Amino acid sequence: MVTTLDDTKRNAIAVKLASIKALQQLVIENEQSLLREGLDSEIADRIRNFLKDDEKNLGILETAIGQYGIQAEPKKTVTEFIAKARELFKGSELSLYEKVSQHELLKHQLVMGGLIVHKAAQKIGADVLLAIGPLNTINFENRAHQEQLKGILEILGVREFTGQDADQGIWARVQDAMAAVSGVVGSAVTQTSDKSDLNIQDVIRLDHNKVNTLFTELLQSDNPQKIQEYFGQIYKDLTAHAEAEEEVVYPRVRPFYGQDNTQELFDEQAEMKRVLEQIKAISPSSSEFKNQVTQLMNAVGDHIRQEESTMFAAIRNNLSTEQSEQLATEFKAAKTRIQEKLGVVTESKA
Template identity: 50%
Template sequence: MSVTLENNKRTAIAVKLADMKATQNLLIANEKSLISACPDREITNRLEGFLRDDQKNLDIIDTVIVQYGIKAEPNPSMQKEFEDLGKMMQDSDLTLFEKVAKHEILKHTQAMAGVLVHKAGQVVGADIAVAIAPLNTVNFENRGHEEQLKGIMESLSTMELTGKPSDSGLWSRVQDTIAALSGIAGSLISRTDHEINICDLIHLDHVKVYSLFSQIKATDDPQKLEEYFGQVYQDLSAHSDAEEQVIYPVVRPYFNDVQKLYNEQAEMKQTLEQIKAMNSDDTVAFKAAVEILAMAVNDHVLEEENEMFPRIRSSFGDDQQKQLATDFKTAKSKIQDQRLAAVSE
């Protein structure tokens, strides 16, 4: 059977995630331009806050794309729009208000794209919902930025039209709106001001593959079985190779059972290849083979999370754990790109 995912819905989500990454880069470029052009310290402070959030959120979007496991290019039509908007932000004939208004539209576009991806993930598959969960933070912060941008536009328009600042209660009203948003979304979002550490990142992979196994267990549709197993194959292959490149060599001095983890993953890779060679039309045999794989993965996961994770937390500082997460994500992304290139040849 093929393990190249051709599911149109999953591919469409991958394109939308690529669009979000491109949009995020433009938001960051715009904010740098606006900061340099704005003379008002209150507004500049808020724009600098946006920039910090958006640089962090670019990393979150990158993480989501790697966790999602399907790479795509942005929609070509967006590239032309972005080029035009970039030129507008440098146009000396536009007022600062007009530039901020353009930026607010782009921020709204990003916020709506995040919501769309979130909703689509819930519909298409539980594993997608797990992979894109970190977007909740990005989506919430974009909504908060929108409210502040409305306040910035009110302040700028008042100054440009009257030469006087807006009323003193403007920013209090903005903060009240953001607080209300936080109250409404509180139970639905996961907010963090910190970079994800390596144990959390590996755990996300584990949760995702568990959700895929659950979806396989719940269906007898051969096409769905092939779709879900195709994602299991890709995810486990990239995950295990990245661990063997980045994590296990670093952890070995602190954890005596690392070789056992290598051995378990070698066996899992063999099982993956065996299932890949099977016909998903024979649903009983196919699901039975996947169940054996799932049990092996579960044993491996428990050993990593109950034995290896505590060694990582006790042996490495916070910055080292964050760097390991970055290195793991980078390695995993390169592995995904290499496999995509090999399939395309």
């Protein structure tokens, strides 16, 4: 039985997410470059705020990609566009107004890309919508940035063409922009309150929520192909999650969580992996398949309850906020590496 999710639509979203990440990285480079342009203090403060948000949002985006569970490369045309845009932005051909104008257009690309992924996820599956949920915050903030950039463009454009300041100051223009965007974006996506730095409990809980959703979708489906696809993603997600925990999390918590408790988690995951391999050999159209998946779901549920109660409590009581966030960073990096090892990275097409 195939153990990786071979679904064209889901792979297409993975490529789109990788493209959005590449564009987000370009946005950060652009803003760092703009801050070296000798901007006046008010505009510079706005760009610094954008940069702070965008650096945070890159981390949120990386978390969402890890939760999605399919690693991909950006679309070839996006990679080529970024190379050309980077060269042009760093050169002297564009005026400051033109650079900010290009940056505003780049923000528009990110806004539309994020909204399209969100809308597509609604059509593909609840697990996809759950995995990309953190994108809602990025979508909202990029839309807000875009409106503020329009205000900055008004200021810079009037200065460039007349040598004088516009009648309306940037702060008043920004207030108008934010009043408009709060209604427009609020109706399109739900703004979330994702923190800039997720702790290890947050990240593990996101994984747990997604796999529970996948189990539900699989058991509710009567389509053997969809059942196979759902199991493929469960197989990949649980394997990557377990190996990352065993590599990064369990050794870190063992000193304060206890040898016996930690070993129990290792043993439960070893059994889970054995059952995954056993289910993989069963036809998805067989009644035995769903019976085995139900037993696996129940076992995983017991494992989740132990982690989210006693292990999470031990982490809260023994690790500082910074240590827990650093552990999350290490866990996400390990999981991404394992995801890439489990299956060939989805390749983009021009």
